[in-house]
Amino acid sequence: MKDQKTDMISSAARSKMNFRTMQRIYVFQIPTRAFHWINVLCVTSLSITGYLIADPPAILHSTEAYTLNWFGFNRYIHFVSGWVFTVNWAFRIIWGFFLGNRWEKWKNFIPTTKARWKEIKNVLLQDILLAENKQHVSIGHNALAGFTYFLLTSIIILLIFTGFGLYIGISDGWVVALLGWPSSWFGNEMFVRFLHHLLMWVILLFAMIHIYLVFFHDSVEGRGEISSIISGWKFIEEKIWRNYIGKGK
Amino acid sequence: MKYHPFGIVGDLNDKSQSIYEEMKQRGYSRRDFMKFAATMAAFIGLESSGIAQVARAMETKQRPPVIWMHFQECTCCSESFIRSSHPIVADILLDNISLNYTETLQAASGYQAEKSLHDTIKNSFGEYILLIEGSVPMANPGYCMIGGKSAEEILNEVAEGAKAIIAWGSCASNGCVQSAKPNPTKATPIHKIIKNKRIVRVPGCPPIGEVMAGVIVHLLTFERLPELDNQGRPKTFYSRRVHDTCYRRPNYDAGLFVESWDDEGARRGFCLYKMGCRGPVTYNACGITKWNNGTSFPIQSGHGCIGCSEANFWDSGPLYKHMSSFPGFGIESNADKVGLYAAGAATAGIVAHAIATNIRKNKILDSNVQNARDVESEDLDIQ
Ligand code: HEM
Ligand code: HEM
Ligand code: SF4
Ligand code: SF4
Numbered sequence: 001m002k003d004q005k006t007d008m009i010s011s012a013a014r015s016k017m018n019f020r021t022m023q024r025i026y027v028f029q030i031p032t033r034a035f036h037w038i039n040v041l042c043v044t045s046l047s048i049t050g051y052l053i054a055d056p057p058a059i060l061h062s063t064e065a066y067t068l069n070w071f072g073f074n075r076y077i078h079f080v081s082g083w084v085f086t087v088n089w090a091f092r093i094i095w096g097f098f099l100g101n102r103w104e105k106w107k108n109f110i111p112t113t114k115a116r117w118k119e120i121k122n123v124l125l126q127d128i129l130l131a132e133n134k135q136h137v138s139i140g141h142n143a144l145a146g147f148t149y150f151l152l153t154s155i156i157i158l159l160i161f162t163g164f165g166l167y168i169g170i171s172d173g174w175v176v177a178l179l180g181w182p183s184s185w186f187g188n189e190m191f192v193r194f195l196h197h198l199l200m201w202v203i204l205l206f207a208m209i210h211i212y213l214v215f216f217h218d219s220v221e222g223r224g225e226i227s228s229i230i231s232g233w234k235f236i237e238e239k240i241w242r243n244y245i246g247k248g249k
Numbered sequence: 250m251k252y253h254p255f256g257i258v259g260d261l262n263d264k265s266q267s268i269y270e271e272m273k274q275r276g277y278s279r280r281d282f283m284k285f286a287a288t289m290a291a292f293i294g295l296e297s298s299g300i301a302q303v304a305r306a307m308e309t310k311q312r313p314p315v316i317w318m319h320f321q322e323c324t325c326c327s328e329s330f331i332r333s334s335h336p337i338v339a340d341i342l343l344d345n346i347s348l349n350y351t352e353t354l355q356a357a358s359g360y361q362a363e364k365s366l367h368d369t370i371k372n373s374f375g376e377y378i379l380l381i382e383g384s385v386p387m388a389n390p391g392y393c394m395i396g397g398k399s400a401e402e403i404l405n406e407v408a409e410g411a412k413a414i415i416a417w418g419s420c421a422s423n424g425c426v427q428s429a430k431p432n433p434t435k436a437t438p439i440h441k442i443i444k445n446k447r448i449v450r451v452p453g454c455p456p457i458g459e460v461m462a463g464v465i466v467h468l469l470t471f472e473r474l475p476e477l478d479n480q481g482r483p484k485t486f487y488s489r490r491v492h493d494t495c496y497r498r499p500n501y502d503a504g505l506f507v508e509s510w511d512d513e514g515a516r517r518g519f520c521l522y523k524m525g526c527r528g529p530v531t532y533n534a535c536g537i538t539k540w541n542n543g544t545s546f547p548i549q550s551g552h553g554c555i556g557c558s559e560a561n562f563w564d565s566g567p568l569y570k571h572m573s574s575f576p577g578f579g580i581e582s583n584a585d586k587v588g589l590y591a592a593g594a595a596t597a598g599i600v601a602h603a604i605a606t607n608i609r610k611n612k613i614l615d616s617n618v619q620n621a622r623d624v625e626s627e628d629l630d631i632q
Contacts, residue, residue, distance in 0.1 A: 054572060055585070056523065058508045065519075071504030130609050169490045169532075184479055187423075189530035190556060190565040194573045194584060201588030205595055212599045216606065 022235040027103045027140050028228055035092045036229050042085035043203060049078035050200055079167065086160050086179070093153070103140025109150040111143055119143035126220075127213065139236050139244060145213075148206070155202055162196035165189070268307040268469070272337065282307075285337045292463040292538070293475065294485045306470040313469070314377040316369060316407060320393055320400050321427050321436055322383030325455040326418040332541070333458025363396045370410050378468065379411035381439050384420045384427060388435035401442060408443045413468055415449045416440065417461065422450035422481075423560035430564055440481060449474055450481040452533075454557035459538050460486045482532070491554050492528035494536030497521065515551065525569040526553030533558040 028036075052074050061068060096106040111117050123144040125131040141149065165183020167176050183192045218225035228234040272282055286304040295302065317327075369377060381404070386392035390399035398406075408414055416439040419425035428436035440448040451464055464483055467475040475483040492498065500506070500520035507514040507524050520526070528536075531554050535546040547554055553569070556562040565573050572583040 056504055056506060058506065058523075059504060060513060061503070061505055065499035065503040065505055068503035068505065072502035074504075130605060166530075169493065169529075181479070187480075187560040188562070188565065190527065190559065190573060191561065193530060194565075197572065198575075198584040198588070201584060201591060204588070205591055208592065208595050208599065212602070216602070220606070 021238040022223075023238045023241040024233050025139060025236055025241070026232050027101070027234045028232045029101060029104065030232070031095055032092070032100065032104050033229055033232060035088055035095070038084065038088045039092075042081050042088065043207065045081040046078060046085060047200055047204060049074050049081065050197070053078060054197055082160075082163050082167075086163075089153075089156055089160065106150075108140055109146040109153075111147055116143040116146075120147060127216070139234065139240070142217075148210075152203075152206055155199060155206075159196065159199045159203065162192050162199065165192045166196060266312060267310055268312050269304075271312065277337065281337070285335055288335055289463060289466040292459050292485075293467045293470075303466060303470050310469060310472075313412070314369060314373045315380060316366070316377055316411075317380045318382065318404070318407060320381070320383030320385050320404070320420070321434065322418065322420045322425075324382070326382045326420075326461070329453075329455035329458045330417075330461045331458075333462050335459075335462070366407070370407060374410035376412055377410065378465075379407055379414045380417055381414065381421045382417045384424045384436035384438055385442055386434035387437045388433065392434055404439070404442060408446065411446070413449065413474060414439065414443065414446055415451060415464060415468075416481075417451055418456055419452045419454045419557060419560075419562075422452035425454060426563045447474060447477070448481055449477060449483065452482065452487075452558040452560075456558070457486075457534060457538050457540060460534055486534045486538075487532045487558070489532065489534070489536075490529060491531045491533050491535050491548070492526075494534075495528050495548055496536070497548060510551075518551075521548060521551075521553040523571055524553050525555075525567065525571055527556030527559070527562065527565075527568075528554040531556040531559050531562075 052071075056071055056074075093106075096104060096109070102108065111120060119138060120143045123142050127144075138146075140146070161179060161182045164176050164179035165181075165186075166189065168180030168183070169189070183189075186192050186195070214225050214229075217223075222235075224233065224235045269282060272285075277285075283300075283304060286307065287300045290297075290299040290303045293299075319327075385400045385404055387401060390401070393400040395403060416422045420427065420436070421439045424432070424436045424438045427434060428438075438450075440450065449464060451461060453460070460483075463486065464475060467483070467485075475485060478484050478487060480487075492501070495501075497518060497520045500518070501522055505514060505519045507519045507521050509515070510524070522529070526548065528548065535554070536548070539546045539549070555568050556565065559565075567574060567580060570583070572585065574580050575582040575584060575587045578587055
């Protein structure tokens with residue numbers, strides 16, 4: 001009876017449906033996931049403290065200045081987070097060059113092949129026109145996501161340069177000098193400040209859209225997108241996986 | 250003393266004299282001289298042993314010939330220089346400049362003036378110090394033209410034989426106000442024209458008189474340029490921000506800011522950051538040397554720094570706001586306003602997208618739903 005029942009289910013189901021068997025693949029290793037969440041913490045702290053630096057609230061205090069240091073402390077948090085942020089990104093960049101797995105490597109972020117440009121087109125259609133994406137074959141980031149992370153990385157590097165360009169007046173350290181000197185090309189720190197501030201908004205805009213899109217893709221594709229940056233695992237249609245292995249890649 | 254419509258050409262005939270000898274002739278005592286040497290040594294940041302070095306240099310070395318050129322400027326650098334705290338600076342270092350200044354304006358024009366400049370260049374080729382005030386108009390050779398020569402040609406000619414070139418003030422260093430957008434005369438700073446020589450840049454509108462004197466004394470004493478930063482500014486005077494030497498700094502760290510010109514904070518001397526003070530982005534010695542014989546400086550009199558020694562300060566406005574306006578979005582726009590609008594637009598986009606996704610949900614999710622195993626409905630199916 002029991003066997004019969006299972007048979008019945010599967011045959012009934014099979015006749016109606018085409019099961020999609022998913023392969024579980026470990027795409028993001030611990031260092032990448034740690035990088036991601038450290039970065040989220042740093043961006044949050046840098047944006048809040050940075051905003052306060054640009055536009056501190058008005059307070060009137062009845063005692064003298066020496067009793068307070070909140071603004072100095074706020075800047076201190078900004079600088080500490082700035083250092084963590086910088087080291088974290090330096091680590092991710094190196095990881096992407098030499099150490100990461102095939103989905104974490106920079107090669108995976110820059111669309112160098114025709115297939116990846118095609119996928120970018122398809123993902124754009126999927127995201128903008130809400131079309132169904134039948135050719136979404138990437139296993140790690142999709143080609144568009146990878147490309148935006150690459151663009152984001154350029155913005156981040158500029159943000160770090162401008163940050164240290166403002167820091168250079170405060171410190172003699174050689175790392176600061178190294179990362180800060182490109183900003184002297186702008187000739188004027190007022191502009192560096194403006195750019196640094198503006199880039200904060202670029203990052204915040206990226207974050208808004210990024211967070212929305214990972215939710216969107218997660219729910220539309222059912223591949224475990226969001227949990228991949230927590231657990232490391234993604235779920236890929238077995239067909240795609242077989243094809244991928246078959247190509248010997 | 251010789252004249253040129255663009256400026257004053259130092260005395261060349263009297264080559265034998267040292268600065269000390271000139272001072273004696275003018276009735277300064279040995280004591281005055283030593284005081285002067287000590288002041289200057291302190292300004293240029295020497296140790297106490299440096300006083301002797303400065304004194305010896307001025308006793309033994311001849312005063313070098315000096316050419317002071319004027320292009321597009323307002324003469325505030327000259328004004329600042331001749332009013333630097335020590336009278337000897339103006340009196341002796343550049344000889345008669347202060348005395349003959351008005352004569353300069355009425356000075357001989359035409360052939361004689363041209364000849365005088367020419368002689369200087371020829372007779373002390375490779376020896377004279379060239380001091381330049383003002384930016385060079387490149388838009389039209391007719392601007393500032395003298396004797397049929399454009400300002401650029403005159404500059405190139407004078408610069409060729411100069412032992413050292415000092416760009417006085419923001420005009421010669423960065424172009425200053427006349428190069429503000431849209432820069433109708435194409436005002437150009439000296440280092441963008443003379444490329445084969447190191448130009449000492451002493452920016453400020455004007456630079457502090459003592460700083461100008463310090464640079465010259467350094468040149469006389471050591472016969473080489475002072476240590477310069479990557480923008481060509483003497484490190485002694487331009488390595489620190491006004492903000493780092495500002496006496497209101499404790500208020501900044503405490504977060505105590507003036508909110509409007511007439512509030513309690515303004516009376517109590519809070520930090521002027523929110524009133525647009527450019528101290529945090531301005532490299533100058535105002536907080537230490539101060540102005541008018543050390544009397545005060547802008548921040549001490551309750552006004553923020555406008556960043557006069559920084560390139561493009563005139564285009565980084567509004568001057569009374571902390572943040573620059575956003576180019577192309579009008580005076581009242583800044584990065585925050587533009588950013589907030591963009592974030593608003595993004596939010597609207599996301600909301601619209603989410604709604605559209607949900608309306609079309611069935612279609613979009615169709616394949617997922619069809620291809621997934623929905624145990625509950627399967628069970629129902631069987632029963
Ligand atoms: C996500 C990254 C970052 C964001 C969102 C951010 C944001 C900001 C903002 C909004 C300001 C105020 C600018 C203004 O006054 O208009 C600021 C100032 C500053 N930031 Fe950042 N920043 C970031 C990274 C960094 C990094 C990596 C450094 C390098 C250590 C840095 C160093 C500074 C410095 C030195 C200032 C000027 C502080 C002062 O003068 O008191 N920032 N930042
Ligand atoms: C709570 C908020 C966030 C969530 C839930 C989230 C989620 C995710 C997910 C699921 C991925 C993998 C996406 C893929 O495979 O394409 C990812 C990747 C990434 N996210 Fe986020 N993210 C958040 C905030 C941020 C922020 C604020 C930033 C940067 C400003 C950021 C930068 C990145 C980058 C650079 C990657 C690529 C990771 C790598 O390969 O190293 N994320 N994020
Ligand atoms: S008044 Fe200006 S220079 Fe002084 S501490 Fe405040 S911001 Fe800095
Ligand atoms: S305080 Fe600022 S604006 Fe004023 S003279 Fe000094 S550098 Fe120029």
